[in-house]
Amino acid sequence: MTLKEMDLEYVLHTYARNYVNFKNGIDATLYDEEGKDYIDFTSGIGVVSVGHGNKRLSEAICEQAKNIIHISNLYLIEPQAILAKRLVELSGYDMRLFFANSGAEANEGAIKIARKYGEVDGEIKRYKIITLKHSFHGRTITALKATGQEAMHNYFGPFPDGFVYAENIDEIEKLIDEHTVAVMIELIQGEGGVEPQDKEKVQNLAKMLKEKDVLLIVDEVQTGIYRTGELLASNLYEIEPDIITLAKGLGGGVPIGAIMTSLKDIFKPGDHGSTFGGNYLSTRAANEVIDILEEYKNSGRLDELMIYFEDKLKEIAKRYENLFEKEVGIGFMRGLRAKSADIQSKLLQKSFENRVLVLKAGRNTVRFLPPLTISKDEINEGIERFEKAIKSLEQ
Structure with a gap:
């Protein structure tokens, strides 16, 4: 049985795969089992932020694996505390963090924070969350419902209530009512066609929401960790969200998600949790990624x-x-x-045939998410x- 046959027989068919077997990689170059090289303009969909085979990251992961990989969040986790401190200080925001395993999990947690904020004395007063059409917030049931693409909602209902979709930022204010607790946006819609939001409109939105006591959640799962040139796209847009979600590039390939929030005491013990989230291995890797990219940015x-x-x-x-x-x-x-x-x-297929990897996105867009450490060559x-x-x- 070939590897392709094995995959087709035993793995659920959730991906339209290109059947190439990559064996190793160096920075933005991947090599298949025949030794052919491919230029990677995808970085595992924005994940491999410091490139393939990064020596510093692999050494940090190996060193940590020799000691402790996981103990659970019932005990102090040194690299987790260090990572939280660094992200707060580098962002310039007065926040605390919760660590999860993915972007979808981070967005689920952000929604829970907003919903709890909307409660008064244990009674739900505000619960609606406004998102944008063409948005993408994850594949879990609630994150999928938060996604403003109707095609994504086929087959999987009934969904949780309380999500409202705005055509664009200009439409948000008129959709706010007495039950609205938050607005959730991507500053650059990735799956939605690599579409940046207008900076002035975003700043005006942030100001208006603050005046109305409506939370601003910024999904930075794809835009975060220097993908736009700054630590966060929120820094680039010069706004201060109430909640920010991170994942993808933070671990350089090791699964990790994070929620940053200025609502520092919103959760009490037992309100939220994760068995694997923020464990020794993932946060040690993330600290090394931040080290590498901070130096790269400053250079x-x-x-x-x-x-x-x-x-x-x-x-x-x-x-x-x-x-x-x-x-x-x-x-x-x-x-x-x-x-x-x-x-x-x-063009996606022809690119693959010419051994350069690119991605599909909405609005007929060919998307490029190269490793941040890609060389000029x-x-x-x-x-x-x-x-x-x-x-x-x-x-």
């Missing part, structure tokens, strides 16, 4: 390569105006908006292969 190298990558994609968008509407995104969270779903689909090689894929469409 100026991160900003330099983000600009370089952006310029390359803008050149492609201009050169192939027959295929693309525009280039979109911020930092190393970018996209090329194709003129049709057919162009997008064919890897950018050049990846763009060259991507352009070959484009040219193969025109033949």
Whole structure:
């Protein structure tokens, strides 16, 4: 039985896989079992923030694994406390953290915080949460209902009540009523087409919500941990949310999620929990990721390569105006908006055939989420292969 046959026989068919067997990787380059190299512009969907095979991260993980991997949150976890302190100090926000295992879990926890905030003397007074159409907040039942894409809601109902979808930021205020407790947004919609929100509109929204005592939850599962050039996209947008959720790039590949909140005493013991969340292994890895990326940011190298990558994609968008509407995104969270779903689909497949990995996103967008430590040579090689894929469409 081949590996592909084994996968098809024993693994649930929830992914439209490309059947390639990667054996190792160095930074933004992956190698399959035949030794062929692939330029990775996906970083495991924004997860492998410090690249594949990062020596510092692997050594930190190995060192921790030799001592303690897990003890549970019933006891003090040294790297967890250190990570919480660092994220608070680097963000500049006066917050406390809860650690989970994924972005969906972090968003579930954020929703629970908002719902508890809406209670008065144990009675539910406010429970509605407004999210945006085209948003994506996770695959669990509640996070899926928070996702403002109707297609995502097929088959899995009945869903929890209390979610309202705004067409855009401009529409949010008129949807707020006496039962509204929070607004939950992505500052850049990833699955929704790498679509950045307007900075001034976001700032006005944050001010209005504060005046109305409605919580602002910012889903930074994809935008967080220097993906946009700053530790948080919230820093870039110069706002102070009440709740921020993190995951993906925080662990560099080790599963971890986090909730940051200014509601520092909202939860009491027993209100929320996680068996694995924030254990020794995941928080030790996350601390090393933060070390690496903070140094990289301070060196100026991160900003330099983000600009370089952006310029390359803008050149492609201009050169192939027959295929693309525009280039979109911020930092190393970018996209090329194709003129049709057919162009997008064919280009994803042709890119894979030319050994450059890219992603699909909404609004017919080809999405790019390279490792933050990608080299200029890897950018050049990846763009060259991507352009070959484009040219193969025109033949």
